[in-house]
Amino acid sequence: MxxxxxSLPLPxxxxxxxxxxxxxxxxxxxxxxALGDFVASGRSYPLDTSRPLGDSLEEAQRICCLTI
Structure with a gap:
């Protein structure tokens, strides 16, 4: 898993x-x-969702494939 x-800037x-x-x-x-104030556990992979959706999905898929 x-x-x-x-993440993306609050504005x-x-x-x-x-x-x-x-x-x-x-x-x-x-x-x-309020969620922006939440500190991630450090064990999750940061995903910049300020980019185009396709770029974020491509990165997420690449990371998932590395774990197989």
Whole structure:
């Protein structure tokens, strides 16, 4: 199993949250800010999600393949 910590700057996260349409997500800009204060365990792989989705997915797949 591979643990990822997805991250991007708070202003970008808040912008995405506000811009998205109806969703089942409970995320708000305030929740994103609180999660930004969370310190990852150090055992997860950081994944920069400020890049295009395809780039983030490609990196995640590459990391997962290394664990096989």
């Amino acid at each position: 591979v643990d990822f910590t997805c 970008a996260a808040a912008e995405r949250i506000v811009a998205r349409g109806p969703s089942t997500s409970d995320a708000t800009p305030e929740i994103a800010a």
